[in-house]
Amino acid sequence: MIEINNLSFSYDNQKQALENINIKTADRTITAILGHKGAGKTTLFKCIMGLLKPSHGLIKVNNMFNDMLPYDEYISYLPDKGGFYSLLTPWQNLIFRGSRHNKNKKEVKELASDYLHKLELNNMKNKISGMLSKGMQRRLALACTLINQPKILILDEPTNGIDQVSSEIIISILKELKHKCNSILINTHDLVLVGAVCDNIIVLNKGKLIEEKKVEDIGMNLRKYYLDVVDSYK
Numbered sequence: 001m002i003e004i005n006n007l008s009f010s011y012d013n014q015k016q017a018l019e020n021i022n023i024k025t026a027d028r029t030i031t032a033i034l035g036h037k038g039a040g041k042t043t044l045f046k047c048i049m050g051l052l053k054p055s056h057g058l059i060k061v062n063n064m065f066n067d068m069l070p071y072d073e074y075i076s077y078l079p080d081k082g083g084f085y086s087l088l089t090p091w092q093n094l095i096f097r098g099s100r101h102n103k104n105k106k107e108v109k110e111l112a113s114d115y116l117h118k119l120e121l122n123n124m125k126n127k128i129s130g131m132l133s134k135g136m137q138r139r140l141a142l143a144c145t146l147i148n149q150p151k152i153l154i155l156d157e158p159t160n161g162i163d164q165v166s167s168e169i170i171i172s173i174l175k176e177l178k179h180k181c182n183s184i185l186i187n188t189h190d191l192v193l194v195g196a197v198c199d200n201i202i203v204l205n206k207g208k209l210i211e212e213k214k215v216e217d218i219g220m221n222l223r224k225y226y227l228d229v230v231d232s233y234k
């Protein structure tokens with residue numbers, strides 16, 4: 001469970017990127033954070049991860065304050081760009097990331113093989129990661145995010161700008177993860193992904209939370225619904 005109370009954040013004490021945000025996610029759910037570019041989505045994720053210190057407010061993850069969390073063992077973050085070492089191979093990236101956690105070598109190797117297989121990267125495992133296609137690189141970044149088997153997953157635009165096949169592979173792994181993780185937050189513009197895996201949506205606009213709804217209550221046209229919500233705040 002992620003609980004955010006009265007969160008505000010300003011860059012350089014000037015520009016208010018987040019204003020009085022309140023969010024509570026339930027266990028075994030996926031929540032999509034939607035909003036146009038500059039709405040504050042990435043800033044929100046960086047606050048949850050402790051990479052930015054809120055100007056005001058509190059964040060709790062599974063009832064622990066976010067600055068007290070044993071991060072590596074608990075929560076994992078897919079940044080909007082990168083997320084792996086370009087000069088290492090996928091296999092080396094996964095072994096390196098996995099061995100940072102308290103797991104033995106055999107277990108790390110098994111997990112690396114498992115994720116390479118699930119994300120359909122097995123025949124690329126010994127190539128230089130920086131040479132892979134954009135979609136494969138995004139799948140690798142996701143595998144690196146998953147190798148510590150986190151209870152809480154924070155994914156910043158997991159399918160942005162990638163090919164259809166990679167998107168579908170990522171969507172299918174998210175469906176599987178939903179039953180394993182306590183909470184998953186995804187910041188995305190990909191409404192196909194939202195319709196396929198998310199339980200709830202939250203819409204940010206210019207740093208404010210303007211809408212919160214269950215996907216099942218929206219009905220068929222998610223895109224029209226989202227654009228109407230954002231337009232009504234112009």
Ligand SMILES: Nc1ncnc2c1ncn2[C@@H]1O[C@H](COP(=O)(O)OP(=O)(O)O)[C@@H](O)[C@H]1O
Binds near residue numbers: 011015035039044
């Ligand atoms: N490092 C930064 N310094 C100053 N302003 C920033 C910085 N990063 C983001 N911003 C500003 O904060 C606002 C929210 O940005 P961001 O959280 O990246 O939005 P989103 O992820 O929704 O596109 C934007 O107006 C953006 O220009």
Ligand SMILES: [Mg+2]
Binds near residue numbers: 041042043080
């Ligand atoms: Mg962003």
